Amino acid sequence: MAVIRFDKVSKSYGQTVVLENIDLTIDDNEFLAVVGPSGAGKTTLLRMLLSQEKPSRGRILIDDVPIADEPMPDRGIVFQRYSVFPHRTVLRNVMMGPEWLAAPLTGRLFGMQRAELRDRAQAMLDRVGLGGHAGLYPAQLSGGQQQRLAIAQALMTRPKVLLLDEPFGALDPGTRRAMHTLVLELWREHRMTVVMVTHDLSEAFHLGTRVIAVDKSRHDPHAPHRFGSVVTSDFEAKLRLVRRLHDEAQAAG
Incomplete structure (x- = not known):
């Protein structure tokens, strides 16, 4: 089981606020896709969940326990740049x-x-x-094969949570579709909680059981770094409705 909770989490770098007051619960076995413009803090959110970054305020919990201060095997990650050992x-x-x-x-x-x-x-x-x-060796593999290798690496430690940081952005369309199928199959088999950051809206809605948008809701032209991003939209209910209607239409023939 892996229920993730962001409890009033904010992240700043000096005077620059990147994320502010994030209250978010991610259910066990949910596939959450996070979208938003460049610089909105999507990867920062993922890095905090991995413990590569620490919140400036608030806390992050998995199953009601604060996450460790450093990356642990309960959280696996796959990056866009293949995180494999070439030697x-x-x-x-x-x-x-x-x-x-x-x-x-x-x-x-x-x-x-x-x-x-x-x-x-x-x-x-x-x-x-x-x-x-x-x-x-990794250099002898194609890009899609290297990403399959990175996914296998992440799953070998049997993580509760799989984090995906733009994992398919560098792949051609055909390879990307194959990777979508593979990730969905592995998610169902291993019953993990998945959090994926992507710029691709169609990818987010295809893979995610829930999609959230992260962006700034407040702007100060005289102090552009004063406000950080928040969760501006949550498409969980809409996704469930669309998929139910789709399934009913297929069942009806």
Whole structure:
């Protein structure tokens, strides 16, 4: 279970307010898509949820427990820029996260533990369509394959929450559609809570069970950095209605 709550969260950098007074609850197994203009604070919100940034005010909780002060395995992330290790094979890339968690001093497992992890990593690669590429290096993969590898990496630590930061922005349309299908399948299989930042409105409404827009609601022309972004729209109810009507139309033939 992973219910996320932003409790009156604000974020400032010096005198510049980026986000202010965010009150937001994300339900367990929800797929939340966050949209908004460039500079509105979408990625800052995601970085705070990952613990790469700390709120200036307020707090963030998962299942009513404040999140740790640093990134933890309960939250996996996939960036637009492929977060893979170029000097490791595809299989070793997928094994590294669980290996470091299990053996933080050496980063290596041995014997039966290593064999079991290797089997689990190979199964994950099979699931994301990279089973036949285990011995290759990331540079030998296409962009879509590298993003599949990044997703496999993120899922290997069995996170409660998967964070997606513009994960498909660099992909061609055909590869992007395939990745949409894969992510939706993995979300349903693993029953994670997903938070995705995207500039693509059609992508947000296609993937999300809920879409929120983040933008400034107040502007001061004499002090443009005085006010931060807030949640300006929440499309959860509309999405549910549209999908229900769509499903009813399909059932009716």
